[in-house]
Amino acid sequence: MSAEGLAFYLIGFLTMGGIYAVLCLALNMQWGFGGLFNAGIAGFYAVGAYTAAILTSAGAASHVGGFDLPIVIGLICAGLLAGITAWGIARVCVRLKADYLAMASIGFAEIIRLVVINEQWLTNGSLGISRIPRPLEMVFSGRQAEIVYVVFVWLLVLLTYVVSQRLSRSPWGLVMRAIRDNDVAADSIGKNVQRFRVEAFVVGSVFMGVAGALSAHYFKFFSPDATEPLLVTFLCWVMLIAGGSGNNRGAIAGALVVWAIWSMTEIITSHLPIEWASRSAYLRMLLIGLFLQVVLQRYRQGLLPERRTTPVQAR
Amino acid sequence: MKLTVLASAVLAIALGSASAYSDEVKVGALMGITGPLANFIPPILNAARLAEKDVNDGGGILGGEKFTLVVVDGQAAAQPSVDAASKLVNLENVAAIMGGLSSGATIASANAVSIPNGVLQVSPTSTSPAMTDMEDNDFLFRIVPSDNYQGQVLAKMVLEEQLSKVAVAYVNNDYGVGIAGTFKAAYESMGGTVTAFEKHEDKKNSYRGELATMASSGAEALVVIAYAGGSGAKIVKQSLENGFFDRFVGTDGLRDDLLIEQIGAEALATTFFSAPTSPDDNPVGEIFHTRFDEEFGEGSDKPFVDQSYDATMLIALAIEKAGTTDRSKVRDALREVANAPGEEVGPGDWKKAVALLADGKDINYEGVSGSHEFDNNGDVAGFIGKFVVDGDSYKQIAIFK
Numbered sequence: 238m239s240a241e242g243l244a245f246y247l248i249g250f251l252t253m254g255g256i257y258a259v260l261c262l263a264l265n266m267q268w269g270f271g272g273l274f275n276a277g278i279a280g281f282y283a284v285g286a287y288t289a290a291i292l293t294s295a296g297a298a299s300h301v302g303g304f305d306l307p308i309v310i311g312l313i314c315a316g317l318l319a320g321i322t323a324w325g326i327a328r329v330c331v332r333l334k335a336d337y338l339a340m341a342s343i344g345f346a347e348i349i350r351l352v353v354i355n356e357q358w359l360t361n362g363s364l365g366i367s368r369i370p371r372p373l374e375m376v377f378s379g380r381q382a383e384i385v386y387v388v389f390v391w392l393l394v395l396l397t398y399v400v401s402q403r404l405s406r407s408p409w410g411l412v413m414r415a416i417r418d419n420d421v422a423a424d425s426i427g428k429n430v431q432r433f434r435v436e437a438f439v440v441g442s443v444f445m446g447v448a449g450a451l452s453a454h455y456f457k458f459f460s461p462d463a464t465e466p467l468l469v470t471f472l473c474w475v476m477l478i479a480g481g482s483g484n485n486r487g488a489i490a491g492a493l494v495v496w497a498i499w500s501m502t503e504i505i506t507s508h509l510p511i512e513w514a515s516r517s518a519y520l521r522m523l524l525i526g527l528f529l530q531v532v533l534q535r536y537r538q539g540l541l542p543e544r545r546t547t548p549v550q551a552r
Numbered sequence: 553m554k555l556t557v558l559a560s561a562v563l564a565i566a567l568g569s570a571s572a573y574s575d576e577v578k579v580g581a582l583m584g585i586t587g588p589l590a591n592f593i594p595p596i597l598n599a600a601r602l603a604e605k606d607v608n609d610g611g612g613i614l615g616g617e618k619f620t621l622v623v624v625d626g627q628a629a630a631q632p633s634v635d636a637a638s639k640l641v642n643l644e645n646v647a648a649i650m651g652g653l654s655s656g657a658t659i660a661s662a663n664a665v666s667i668p669n670g671v672l673q674v675s676p677t678s679t680s681p682a683m684t685d686m687e688d689n690d691f692l693f694r695i696v697p698s699d700n701y702q703g704q705v706l707a708k709m710v711l712e713e714q715l716s717k718v719a720v721a722y723v724n725n726d727y728g729v730g731i732a733g734t735f736k737a738a739y740e741s742m743g744g745t746v747t748a749f750e751k752h753e754d755k756k757n758s759y760r761g762e763l764a765t766m767a768s769s770g771a772e773a774l775v776v777i778a779y780a781g782g783s784g785a786k787i788v789k790q791s792l793e794n795g796f797f798d799r800f801v802g803t804d805g806l807r808d809d810l811l812i813e814q815i816g817a818e819a820l821a822t823t824f825f826s827a828p829t830s831p832d833d834n835p836v837g838e839i840f841h842t843r844f845d846e847e848f849g850e851g852s853d854k855p856f857v858d859q860s861y862d863a864t865m866l867i868a869l870a871i872e873k874a875g876t877t878d879r880s881k882v883r884d885a886l887r888e889v890a891n892a893p894g895e896e897v898g899p900g901d902w903k904k905a906v907a908l909l910a911d912g913k914d915i916n917y918e919g920v921s922g923s924h925e926f927d928n929n930g931d932v933a934g935f936i937g938k939f940v941v942d943g944d945s946y947k948q949i950a951i952f953k
Binding site: 243299367368379457459468499507515517521522 | 581583585586593594597622623624625627628629630631632634635636638639641642643644645654655656657659660663664665668669670680681682686687724725726729730733
């Protein structure tokens with residue numbers, strides 16, 4: 238293994254890790270600050286990914302598409318459409334308390350998944366959408382393009398982080414925490430609990446859509462198997478809880494640490510003798526579970542627990 | 553922090569073990585060991601191991617070096633496949649990658665890893681039509697025909713049977729949608745009429761509703777593009793029981809012994825099937841299957857065993873031909889060893905192939921699963937056979953190329 242190889246492995250690792258960081262920050266806006274149990278992350282992720290894919294991909298005869306729009310517009314629309322979807326869902330279910338919201342959101346995510354698989358005219362069904370571009374593809378190719386893309390992803394991680402950080406310290410963020418900790422009390426001092434919850438749900442989902450769009454551009458191809466709930470919803474929850482819900486840096490740290498565990502355990506297991514090849518893959522799943530147990534047992538509040546926030550000073 | 557220590561320990565182990573053997577030639581095997589394809593994996597992996605063994609027993613690669621497969625788990629989904637391929641390319645420094653089983657995993661890992669890093673990737677199983685016109689700088693190949701191809705051949709077969717009006721029932725996944733779409737287009741362009749075109753979900757108990765609608769459309773036969781174990785056998789059975797259809801056309805998914813068990817050979821007398829096949833009476837196939845079963849006890853009849861062996865063997869031959877593990881040179885050598893002209897070599901002929909290459913001769917690998925002549929897109933045409941029921945199994949009666 239060369240140093241260059243290691244560097245490019247890390248670039249690939251950080252690209253995927255960065256996409257998960259955006260997802261995790263988005264979930265933090267919903268669960269960390271708002272206490273909204275969204276178990277349908279994969280649905281918003283899919284909406285964002287398909288929006289970006291359809292708007293930016295080159296033409297195809299088999300489905301709607303070929304608008305060939307700039308990637309930035311695709312990203313904005315991905316966020317908007319995921320947000321609008323979230324608004325519709327929130328109108329129906331945000332009134333539901335934690336675990337009921339979880340059930341309802343799983344249901345909606347499943348509906349979105351079935352729409353994606355069945356509405357072939359729109360998404361090309363299970364065959365997926367191909368020829369999705371990446372930023373600055375005309376200028377950079379090969380390994381350079383990998384570097385460009387990791388920078389692009391982390392710029393969006395930064396943007397999401399700044400937004401989330403500003404929101405959490407704003408008066409809006411403080412109200413959200415009050416609602417999370419005691420919604421009756423928040424209601425009694427005249428806060429519109431419903432509206433705040435809908436807002437938190439929508440804002441978080443916007444960034445989940447953005448994460449979906451980033452994946453579509455990274456793979457340059459998007460098919461329903463990439464919206465597998467285990468790899469999106471479940472993993473994202475583990476990341477946030479392990480990293481520290483309520484803390485934005487914790488969300489990013491959790492995404493990177495859990496993705497590292499996910500990815501790097503294979504470096505060990507792939508060196509087992511080849512007779513073990515199919516067993517070692519399951520061994521790896523066991524290792525991942527074990528690591529997560531350790532993290533969750535040792536750091537109950539997550540790696541970086543939530544801190545008391547100081548509100549932004551009024552100027 | 554403890555985690556950092558752990559992570560660096562993991563990396564150190566990897567670094568240590570990676571540098572322990574320097575005189576070996578590594579090829580990655582990107583498999584979906586866990587995940588939805590888990591059941592298919594053991595025989596597919598065994599076939600790749602048999603190819604590895606054949607190379608090493610035949611004197612090794614590149615002048616006696618050890619040929620090693622590095623197996624990783626892509627879970628048959630995009631995110632883990634990209635990650636796994638990145639480890640193969642960047643950490644294991646493999647010369648080429650065999651794999652990507654499901655099309656989604658193959659396309660994502662090729663786009664995000666193999667193509668930008670300039671690594672040859674040969675998929676043994678991915679049939680998505682989208683792979684044909686990918687901008688892959690010629691790094692992505694596959695050794696199974698695209699779904700487009702089987703659909704076109706099937707259309708030809710159906711028309712040759714004087715069936716000019718058919719209904720199509722296909723399963724709603726990439727297999728069913730892919731073949732059904734190209735079948736319909738090809739069949740209609742050749743003058744046939746598709747009277748009903750219905751997709752269905754796998755593993756339901758009853759398809760009578762859909763079948764009743766299709767039966768009233770005036771079709772002469774029902775084309776079933778589905779897996780026998782999933783929905784195919786039920787569709788045939790319920791059609792016969794209710795008198796919706798009495799004549800069927802199937803694809804490789806339906807051509808399963810299970811179908812004959814459930815329906816009986818008499819009822820299937822007029823039914824015929826299309827399936828990817830090997831060239832005329834391929835003797836190497838039988839020898840290979842016997843060897844496989846001797847080595848592993850069973851499994852030579854399982855899906856994609858032949859393709860997995862051939863893909864691994866082709867990569868090994870390309871490396872030997874290139875005379876180096878340089879990735880672009882390996883890519884350039886692949887067509888030369890796979891395509892005609894050249895002296896024919898088959899499975900188990902590793903020593904002979906090495907000797908021929910050493911003499912500067914051109915070779916042409918004729919594999920277990922076909923002759924593997926790559927076109928400009930890295931696709932193979934392959935052979936599609938026409939099968940009919942014969943007793944309690946199937947008989948091939950014609951080959952289309």
